[in-house]
Structures are given as structure tokens and as C-alpha cells.
Amino acid sequence: MTTRAIRMFRGLEGLFCVYKPSGVHWKLVRDSIETTLLKGLNATPPQPLPQEVRFLAHPVSETEAPKGLTLSAVSVPVLSEHPLVTGPEFQHIKVGVGHRLDAPSSGVLVLAVGNGNRALNDLRAYTTRVTRDYTLEGEFGTATDDFSHTGRVVERSTFGHITQDKLDRVLAMLQGVNQKALLLYSNVDMRSQEAYEMAAQGLLGPDGKSTPILTGLRCIRFQPPNFTLEVQCLNETQKYLRKVVHEIGLELRSTAVCKGVRRTRDGPFTLQDALTHHHWTASDVKQAIRQYHSSKKKRKETHTKIKDPALQLPEETVGKKTETYNEAAAEGGIK
Numbered sequence: 001m002t003t004r005a006i007r008m009f010r011g012l013e014g015l016f017c018v019y020k021p022s023g024v025h026w027k028l029v030r031d032s033i034e035t036t037l038l039k040g041l042n043a044t045p046p047q048p049l050p051q052e053v054r055f056l057a058h059p060v061s062e063t064e065a066p067k068g069l070t071l072s073a074v075s076v077p078v079l080s081e082h083p084l085v086t087g088p089e090f091q092h093i094k095v096g097v098g099h100r101l102d103a104p105s106s107g108v109l110v111l112a113v114g115n116g117n118r119a120l121n122d123l124r125a126y127t128t129r130v131t132r133d134y135t136l137e138g139e140f141g142t143a144t145d146d147f148s149h150t151g152r153v154v155e156r157s158t159f160g161h162i163t164q165d166k167l168d169r170v171l172a173m174l175q176g177v178n179q180k181a182l183l184l185y186s187n188v189d190m191r192s193q194e195a196y197e198m199a200a201q202g203l204l205g206p207d208g209k210s211t212p213i214l215t216g217l218r219c220i221r222f223q224p225p226n227f228t229l230e231v232q233c234l235n236e237t238q239k240y241l242r243k244v245v246h247e248i249g250l251e252l253r254s255t256a257v258c259k260g261v262r263r264t265r266d267g268p269f270t271l272q273d274a275l276t277h278h279h280w281t282a283s284d285v286k287q288a289i290r291q292y293h294s295s296k297k298k299r300k301e302t303h304t305k306i307k308d309p310a311l312q313l314p315e316e317t318v319g320k321k322t323e324t325y326n327e328a329a330a331e332g333g334i335k
Contacts (some may be wrong), residue, residue, distance in 0.1 A: 004044040004091045012282065013114035014289035015123070017266065019274040022106040026097060031108060033280050034095040040282025042088040043142065043174040096120045099132065099266055104148060105238045107134070107263030108274050113289070123267055129205030131215055133232050136258055138245040140225040143255035147242035157255045165221040170219045170227070170251045174244070178214040182234075185210040205234060212236040214244070226259075270293070305318065306328035 020029050055071045079085065096117040098110030112120035123130055140159035144151030185206035188195045206213065216232030229248075231241065242258035249256025264271050273291070275284055 002090065003047050005041045008044055008282070008286070009041055009090065009093070009114065010161055012041075012289060015110060015112050015119055015269075016285055016288040017269040017274045018280060019271070019276050020101050020109040021102060021107055021277070023262070025103050026100050026109060027175070030095055030097050030111065030298050032112060033074070033302050034093060037093060037095070037282050037285065038088075038090055038282050041090045041093070046089075049200050050080055052074045052078050073247055094308070098123055102238045104150070105140040105263065105312060106263040107261075108266045108269050109263075110266050110269055110273060113285070116289070129234065130267040131205075131234055131265075132236065132263060133230065133262055134241060135220070135260075135262045136229040136231060136241055136245055137260035137262075138227050138229065138248070138256050139259050140227070140249060140252075140254050140256050142257050143246065143249070144257050147246040147258055149257045151257070155255055157249075159225050159254045160225060162252050162254060164219065166221065166252060167219055167227065167248070171315045173251075174248070175214060175217045178217075181204065181211065182213050182215060185213070201313075203267075210235055212240045222297050224275070247323060266300070268292075274296045 010335040012105060018029065018033065020026060034283060053073055054076055056074050057069050057071055071254055083089070088089070093113060094114040094117060094152035098112070098120055101107060101109055110120065110123065139144075139149065141157055142149070143155040143157070145154055146152075182205065183190060185208075186195075205215075213234045213236075215234060218230050219227060221228035221229050229242075229245070233241070238261045241261055245256050250309070273288065275288055
């Protein structure tokens with residue numbers, strides 16, 4: 001017979017995401033959530049103690065029994081099963097972490113509980129080609145030893161000659177270089193129907209481990225010396241993204257530092273799904289995991305409908321669309 005705590009734990013098994021604030025290590029976030037979930041599980045009402053039958057002796061008067069004692073059957077609780085004796089029902093649960101964020105970065109951090117760690121391993125695998133979105137805050141005019149605004153300043157430069165048009169040209173050049181790298185690591189024949197279908201669905205990616213690749217790059221705010229970039233990438237690290245901002249400054253005959261790295265999407269998880277610090281409770285985590293399972297089921301049904309043979313295009317239409325592969329490959333990135 002399962003207890004309420006076990007039933008609650010089964011409802012917590014799965015994936016969810018939280019918002020990691022800047023300046024906090026991801027281990028501290030994971031440990032805080034693990035402690036909160038343990039408290040929530042152990043706070044559930046315990047099962048009633050099991051009963052056992054014992055024969056107890058009671059003294060009586062000599063007129064009722066010659067020997068002065070009598071036995072009676074009594075049902076008493078088994079105190080060896082009491083929580084004060086056995087301790088908490090759950091003493092440890094496994095909370096896994098997906099793609100990590102370093103301490104200065106913020107944004108979406110995916111976590112898993114129990115059997116959800118299996119799905120988390122698939123999300124972290126290089127073969128899944130899961131992309132992530134970031135917003136990078138940059139500032140022209142300064143270069144530091146670690147490419148961030150908190151590092152040691154090694155150079156200062158002018159930036160008055162930089163325009164948004166020049167910045168957009170540099171971003172287009174960088175995206176083109178990364179697009180070639182994407183095709184290089186994809187290990188797919190670019191003249192095949194498979195390559196066309198993968199590009200049309202945005203699934204074209206490296207086959208296995210590769211260097212960091214930017215699949216999308218654009219400027220969403222330009223107010224010199226400050227600017228904001230939106231990046232879509234694979235196999236990246238936050239240090240690499242700060243270096244990208246530094247290299248953009250060099251390409252523009254200036255310097256630049258990264259003032260902030262914020263992850264806005266990790267695979268199917270977005271900022272709208274992320275739980276803030278005030279919602280790192282067992283009930284909120286359970287609700288978030290339930291929503292993830294529901295959305296995953298809907299995505300699976302949609303994917304099945306797309307693969308339905310009755311919905312496939314006729315061969316002559318596919319033949320014509322194969323000729324426009326380059327356009328489809330461009331559509332696979334950020335629009």
C-alpha cells in the first residue's frame with residue numbers, strides 16, 4: 001500500500017524549468033529546490049500506524065479470580081513504525097540539471113526529478129540537436145581579460161563610427177560562417193531529400209559533438225554604446241557567447257564587452273515556463289511537470305499528424321521543392 005508521500009513523489013517525476021538569477025551558482029539553485037521538495041514530501045500526513053494484538057495482564061480482586069490476575073486481548077499501535085523512530089520517509093531525492101548556466105548568467109535552467117532524469121539525458125545528448133536562445137547585452141568601447149564588464153580592463157577604444165547597418169553586416173557575416181559549419185558537421189548529403197526535409201523543419205544540425213555553432217544572430221536593440229543581440233545556438237558555453245561579443249567589437253574596428261547573458265529558451269522550455277524563486281515549492285513544481293507532460297503529448301500528436309502519409313505532398317511537388325533547398329535552409333534559422 002503506497003503512502004501519500006510516495007504518490008506525491010510519483011507526481012513530481014519529470015522535467016521542469018526555473019529562472020536562475022544572475023550571481024547565483026546553479027548548484028545552489030539545485031540544492032535549494034531539492035531541500036524544498038524533500039520538505040514538501042515529508043510534510044504530507046503519514047499513514048496511520050499499524051495495529052497489533054497483545055495480551056495484557058490486569059490485577060483483579062480475589063473474589064473474581066483466585067490467582068489475582070487476568071489477561072485481556074488489546075489492539076495497540078506498532079511504535080517501531082512511528083516517524084519519530086523510523087525518521088523521514090524520504091531522505092534523498094535525485095534532482096538533475098540540464099544545460100548549466102555559470103554564476104554571472106541568468107535565465108532558463110531545466111531540472112529533472114526521479115525518472116525525469118532519463119528524459120533529461122536525452123535533452124542533453126548531442127544527437128538531439130536541441131537549440132537554445134540567449135539575449136546578450138553588449139557595450140562598445142572597452143575590452144577586458146574575460147570578455148565581461150566585471151573583468152580587468154585591457155583596452156579602451158572609440159565607437160562613434162559604428163552604425164547599426166555596419167553591425168548588421170558583421171552579424172550576417174558571422175551567421176554565414178556558422179551556417180557553413182552547421183552543414184559541415186551535419187553529415188548529411190545536401191543534395192538529398194532528407195537534407196531538404198530536415199532544413200524545412202529546422203532540424204538540420206551537427207551529427208554528434210561539435211564546436212559551438214550559432215544558428216541565428218540578430219540585433220534587437222542598438223543604442224550606442226549599448227546594444228542587445230538575440231542568439232540561437234548549439235553546443236555553446238556562456239564564456240563562448242561573451243567571446244562572440246568581443247569578436248564583434250574587433251570586426252567593427254573597436255572593442256566590446258558582454259554585460260549580461262540571459263537564456264530565454266532551452267529546447268521546449270521558455271521564460272514563460274520558468275518558475276521564479278517564490279514558486280520553488282513542491283505544489284508549483286508538480287503543476288509545472290504536469291503542464292510539461294501535457295504539452296509534450298500535444299507536440300507528439302502534432303508530429304504524428306505531420307508524418308501521416310495521407311498528408312504528404314505529391315512526388316512532383318516534392319521534386320520542385322527540392323530545387324529550392326537553399327531557401328528552406330535559410331528558413332531553418334531565426335526569422
